[in-house]
Amino acid sequence: MIEITFLGTSAMVPTKDRNHSGIYLEFNGEGILFDCGEGIQRQFKIAGIAPTKIRRICITHWHGDHVLGLPGLLLTLGACGYTGVLHLYGPSGSKEYLGNMMSGFAEKISIDVEVHEIAQGMIFENDLYMLSCAPLEHSIECFGFSFIEKDRRRIIVPFIRKLGIPDGPLLGKLQRGIDVVWEGKNITVDEATRVVHGKKVVYIGDTLFCNSAVGLSLDADLLITEATLSDTIEEKAENYKHMTAKQAAMLANHANAKKLIITHFSQRYKTMEVLEEEAQTVFANTQCAYDFLKIKI
């Protein structure tokens, strides 16, 4: 299961109720943090999530509201005895920005951070999932990210029990997609297992509506996008290279997404009804994010 926690849902200026951007995805006991606005380390505390679970941080772009929580988070991870390498993925310039940021105060971080400057396509893969990125259209270089859980085979237990195949290496082989022989009889993967399709979660950072965002979001089970403003001030949104709630919903439609969560709201909106309703007229299964919203898929 993939568990997502929204740690911050404001745009440039935070509000009483909304912290700067940060989305935490946990899968198989490990965490991936998408963006790290100011105050995110404290949001982890309030959410009751140990930030030491983070193994990867994906930065959409280097505007302050998406990155100013990095130094504090890295310092705190050091103070908590974080071990292993923390991988940070971000646009070109990420190494220099992070270096400058870390020279902006009189402490050295004690953890091992490996910075990967990304372009397009796969940025990480293991047996369980893939992380990809695609460029978006914002005022500076900005990326969207997709997390794709890999399909896996699950044993059809009644079938196996009937044949009397014990737990152990034979079942492991079947799960990995290899036919086996049991008591002289060939057991095929197709009869002994069924495929469980992995889920796809996409996070679209600050951007105009663009084909690249649609491509990255195709068939997403959960699409998370910015929707800074309402379509009633669409021109303003365009000037600042942001999407409106309606455009976010159009993106979900074009990409054939199953569920849309919009986030990164301008401080001008005191309640989110306007934006939610605007999006729902185009894409019904839309929800507005709020700080500490949890989604399990």
Place this chain on the structure above:
Amino acid sequence: MIEITFLGTSAMVPTKDRNHSGIYLEFNGEGILFDCGEGIQRQFKIAGIAPTKIRRICITHWHGDHVLGLPGLLLTLGACGYTGVLHLYGPSGSKEYLGNMMSGFAEKISIDVEVHEIAQGMIFENDLYMLSCAPLEHSIECFGFSFIEKDRRRIIVPFIRKLGIPDGPLLGKLQRGIDVVWEGKNITVDEATRVVHGKKVVYIGDTLFCNSAVGLSLDADLLITEATLSDTIEEKAENYKHMTAKQAAMLANHANAKKLIITHFSQRYKTMEVLEEEAQTVFANTQCAYDFLKIKI
């Protein structure tokens, strides 16, 4: 009247209830911010205080938990159309640290910040108050700050009314300490006014107990000091160059302060009773700070 709002009261690691350090002092419609830990701009929002009132920021030292809210605050002040010069006072190296910090993300601040690297003594004075600093004893260069409201003369209204002196320039002169003549009669400042003594507020940042802190705090109406740990682990406090609650109270005693508020608490303390009681055995008029505590003096 001086109004003080505690915007953050944690030590290095923030907690669910305590933000990183920040103390806002408002006097005569203008604000002075002492330290600016991560998240302070949002604490202003929650406290319902306009950060555009800030005219001066005093930084005790450049450890992350005292400064990492600066870039976000300065960005937001720019977005709010802040006008005038914002003065920042801090230890040597402040210009370089701030410069690096501001090169750590892809935006430029649009407000005019003047950085003053301080040593000891008066750092600012106007008709109404003085700001001074003194070096403390921490693991890096660190300062304490004193805010001293100037004494002022208040007209003794019944006396003036009896003589029939009208509102206007004559009263202004008396308030400024100048004798005047009314209907041929000499009116002295001493008979027509009384002196209202200005209040003194002192903020002692991270430090060991030291004579310099005592000197700066002498006769403070309100002394605010760090008290990171309990005296039961005094050795640990000394290793990290911090005061215990007991030492903070000793400081208040030695300095003949009227009231002590302790702050900057380690995350290990879930309630503050231990620290408050420990301090009160030495200095009775002690209170533990909490986020959004307001004090008027």
